[in-house]
Amino acid sequence: MQELDRVVIRFAGDSGDGMQLTGDRFTSVSALFGNDLSTLPDFPAEIRAPAGTLAGVSAFQVHISDHDILTPGDAPNVLIAMNPAALKANIGDLPTGGTLIVNTDSFGERDLAKAGYAANPLEDGSLAGFTVYEVAMTAMTLEAVKPTGAKPRDAERSKNFFALGLVTWLYNRPVDPTLGWIKERFSKNHMVEESNTLAFRAGYNFGETAELFLSTYQVRPAALDPGVYTNINGNTALAWGLVAAGQLAKLPIFLGSYPITPASDILHELSKHKNFGVRTLQAEDEIAGIAAALGASFGGSLGITTTSGPGVDLKSETVGLAISLELPLIVVDIQRGGPSTGLPTKTEQADLLHVMYGRHGEAPVPIVAAKTPSHCFEAAIEAARIALKYRTPVFLLSDGYLANGSEPWKLPDVDSLPDISVDFATEPNHVDEEGNSVFWPYIRDEETLARPWAIPGTPGLEHRIGGIEKADGSGNISYEPANHERMVHLRAAKVAGIAKDIPDAEVDHEDGAELLVLGWGSTYGAIQAAVRRVRARGTKVAHAHLVHLNPLPPNLGDVLSRYSRIIVPEMNLGQLSKMVRAEFLVDARSVTKVQGQPFRAAELESAILEALS
Amino acid sequence: MTDTVPVTTKKDWTSDQEVRWCPGCGDYSILTAMQMLMPELGVRRESTVFISGIGCSSRFPYYMNTYGLHSIHGRAPALATGLALARPDLDVWVITGDGDGLSIGGNHLMHALRRNVNLNIILFNNQIYGLTKGQYSPTSEVGKVTKSTPFGSLDRPFNPISLALGAEATFVARTHDMDRKHMQSTFKRAYEHKGASFIEVYQNCNVFNDGAFEQILSKESRPNNLIPLEHGQPIRFGPDGERGVVLDAKGARIVDVADVGEDKLLVHDEAREDPAVAFMLSRLAHGPYEPTPIGVFRAVETADYGSGMDRQLAEAQERRGPGELSKLLTSGATWTVGAGANGHA
Structure with a gap:
């Protein structure tokens, strides 16, 4: 068994192959095991894009480590490819020497053709730079599941559990949490429960007995702060933060919402918590969602609406009304790629100027932005605090990356949460x-x-x-x-x-640093990781990350004036940089990325070094 | 809090704001009807809320000495839905017009009715846009010549009653601004109905569409052109009740009573579960220029949305106990990192 300090694993398959679930299970087990982790689900907007095509590839990347980490990892060390399309779409990210595990049963001629391969990459030598493990996952799954009597078509669907079992073995993860989870999740369908259990065990046992793999790996638990932890994604943390806000304000909360990716999970989550007195209305449209929430606020509830960019467009008029009525209201914008329908399942930070200025008349609105998945909890309470105390609509910004990405969260002491009642x-x-x-x-x-x-x-x-x-x-x-x-x-x-x-902007400063990296929102992890790398080279750099975007922290002008160079990495074309240039007359340089994917630490490392050169 | 509701008069329900409708507007008599109804209902001012959108009619809340919210164009039913669901203890009235409720806000009106939210929705129908100074509305007749349609409008009008019945509204009625008593009694029925009530009020805009309802509402034409709907009574009208409505294979239609015999007349049943007959009645007139039914088309008792929401909340609290934040935060899988330890406990 080899010790690793960290590993990045990417599960990739067809959108019908259950890769999100597989990745999520591996993540949960690793969280329970005590690793620090960060995840990046990446899936198409279509529920079932044509099977086997590049458009239908769904992937889930998880970074686990024995120390504090900040991002889901720039590139995978291990790629599990369930079919040729998944291989083709992801192999470019696997560094030379990386480990590739493929399901050889899905590399038939038709599968290859659908993925656009002229020759079988498993045979043409194109994968020579990688350590390739060829595993007949489908056949072995079918064989393992036989005792249940499931039809082959159904039995084959358990192959993601075979893959999960194999990776569970390879990384010495405990099996019981997954077995328990399968039992609970599929309790209503015994055959599926049995099939998934058998496939999972078969994958695990295959690893152990096949002598295919040279070694297994161990990533020890991370030295996290003492406390009780749970693994949480941004949307769940945000929904819980809203529930908490209601409790802390001693007010009923009312959510008016219309389903939209990637915000719908907040509506789903809040709908579960009726015992907290949470009222949720799935409205007829985005406008009705916010209007109902505002009506509830008029009546003394904490009104909330949740949406993404296209919904913000539609809600703008009602935000204006809330500004004029001066009533509390929380408008949650889980940003995604735009304009228009844009990239529904991909992340972007391009709504900042929209929520800042996107209304007629002089219509100021406070803005709070979450910076990590678990921080969404705190950010929701802060948005509620401001909304209630100042009787104003507040925009709470998150994005697709935070919404679906997860990390271990040290649970706060409930008694230490602020009283925000009015x-x-x-x-x-x-x-x-x-x-x-x-x-x-x-x-x-x-x-x-x-x-x-x-x-x-x-x-x-x-x-x-x-x-x-x-x-x-x-x-x-x-x-x-x-x-x-x-x-x-x-x-x-x-x-x-x-x-x-609101608190002053905190600066992660190093004596002698002349460059400040100014960020906001979900770029926190990537910027901080890049800053650590740059410092590891002996180069001095500072980082400030804004949670309050309107108004800006009172000391920000002073902070900016202390640095001769400022760069602002954003997943847009330079929106915060425009705001601080206008506000403080500083030469803040924009570093942009709009690919629907978060920044990689390496990209920002280069940007920082370039700015210093 | 005392249980006795203070006795009030019309004056108590009149706000200190100067009424700014054009002199002669039909809105005045609707306002009077409402201000006179409130003392009769014996309700509290503080528990009564009027919510409106945009348009002439939507200034209404400013003139009622209650809680009021003048919102944005078309959205009053959505705001009112949120308030009514969050505060089932309140009486929530929605004031809207043919443009506000049927054009820009048609979607919200339709869904408030479909959900059966406990609201009293009053739609002032003057068949014209007043506040924007005289464009045709979604209830204007085809060929309407206005500033925006100098060659006549092309679109077919909505029949608000048909629309409400199509959404299976549980209380649907029509009244008009020339008959305060009828308005008052119809508003009272809406108040008493649990669930969404929809009332169309024919309302004269004396500036931009004067006389739109003259052919049916003038004193002399009313007996011949208003068909009173009375629950449990045969539907008949005319100065001597000589005309009536029958329902047969050709649908609902107007006949001379002498031709068919009294016992063939359709007996009005507002509580009929299926809205189809009420819908046919709503189609008797093609516009306010021929015999038109007035009164309650439909009044059926069925579960309202807010009660269902309250029941789900109560059941959840009974089943799981009142929410506890610490339980919520630990509801997923958790692990403990001990002090000084590097690992999971």
Whole structure:
């Protein structure tokens, strides 16, 4: 058995081959084993693209290690290719000397033709640079599953469990968690349960007895901080963060949402937690989703809507209404490649300027962005805190990479989470000209500039609000020129003032560093990994990563002024860099990637070195 | 909180805002009907909410001394859905118009009705766009000459009642702005109905579409052109009830009672589960220029959406207990890293 400090494994197959599930299982077992890890699922938008074609290839990459890691790995060390298309689509990423495990049973003439291979790559010498293990997975799966009496077509579907068993053996992972999981997951279909169990065991036993592999490998548990951990992806963490926000605010949460990739899993997850008093409405469209959430906020719930870019387009008018009504609302944007339908299952960070500026009129909205899958939990609570305290819609940004990627998460102590509760108005707050006590919905808190939240059902505070400009204080319709200007400034000042209530930007600084890498959102892991590599070369560099994009942290101008060079890596054409250039008149250089794939640490390492040269 | 609802008068329900509809607008009488109805219902101002979209009708909430929300174009049913689901204790009214509810917001109206959300939706139908100054609307007659259709409009109009019945709305009625008492009693029926109520109000826009309903609503033409729908009664109209409605193989149609005999007349059953007969009644008139049914087309009791949502929440709490955050966070597979240890426990 060989010891490894880390390994990157990529499972690739047809989108019907169950590669996401296989990768997910391997990840869970590795998490339970105690490794640090990071994952990158990568699948097509089509549910079942034509079988065996390049368009239908689905892959799942997992990086496991015995130390703290930050990314799913630049390139796999091991590639499991279930068919020629999966091989063709992924082999380019496998470095020379890498390990390749192929299912030889799917390398028939037709399979090769569908993948566009003129000759069989297993025979033409093109794979000479790799350590290739040829395994007849389908045949062995069929043989193993025979006792269940499953039809060959059905039996073959267990071949992903054969692959999982083999890799489980190869990396000395425990088998019990997977066996237990199979039993639970397929409890309603005994034949499938039995087939998957047999295939998994067959794969494991094949590794052990075939003497094909020279050695097995061990990646020891990582020295993580003491605590209780779970493996979590961004969408689940975000949904749990929203549930937590409701609890911490002592308010019911109401989600109005319309299914859209890659945000739908938040709707699915929140729909499960009705015992927390969570109400979820699958609305007729994106507009109704946010409108229902805003209606619920008017009634004293924490209104939430979840979507991706195309949905943000449709929700913009209602965000404007929420700005005008000054009611709490969380708009979650799980960014994906755009414009238009773009790349539904691929990641991008190109909605920043959209959520920052994409509304008519002067319409400022606070923006919070999560930086890792588990950070989505904290970011959701922070978005809720701002929304409630300042009675404003807040954009919460995540993206496809965070949404589906997972990592071990040290569970927070529930008692240490912040109290984000706010008070509803219960009493009149003004005396009118005739000396009567009345309620004025737009009298502001001097400190926060937030208006009172008076919910229906409160006697004596009946009031009418709407999207038409309101008179400062009374909230009555007003077209008065000076009043409009005052209200525009007040709304802007309220959002700008949140800067006093958010943490300073933290800088991972090194004495003597002249270059600052400024990032936001899901590039955190790749930037930090690149920074470590550069430092390992003895080169000095600093990194700051923004969670609050509007308003920006109060010290950011100072931070930027301390460095002679600034680069801003983003999965867009330079949106944050544009914002900081406009705001601080600094020469922030953009480093961009828009391939629907996260940055690799190596790419950013080069970018940093280039910026320093 | 005291259980006695304070006695109120129309004045209590009138806000301090100056009403800004054009003089002579039909909206005034609808507002009066509503402000007079509220004391009769014996409800609380603080528990009553009016939500509207955009358009002349949608200014309505500003004039009611209740909670009110003047939202954006077409979206009132969606906002109201969220409020009604989150706050089942409130009476939520939606005020909309033919443009707001049937054009830009048609989707939300249709789905609020389909889901049977506990809302009272009142659609002011004046067959014209008023606030944008006189373009044709989705209920305007074919050939309507307006600023945007100088050669006449080409599109066929919606029949709002047919549309609501097509969505299987559980309460569907029509009334008009010339009869305050009828409006008031129809609004009351909507209030009493649990689930989505839809009321079309024929409303005169005296500036851009004056007299649109004159042929059926003028004092002298009403007896001949309004067909009152009364539950359990044969459907008949005319100054002496000499005309009526029969239902036979040709569908629902208007006949002379003398020709068919009284006992052949269709007896109106608003509680009929199948909306098909109500739909046929909604098709009797092709427009407000020939005998038109007025009153309650359909009123059936069935589970409303909010009650279903509340039941699911209650069941989940009963089954799993109230939510506990620490349990949620550990609901997946977990492992423990011990202090000083390098590995899993």
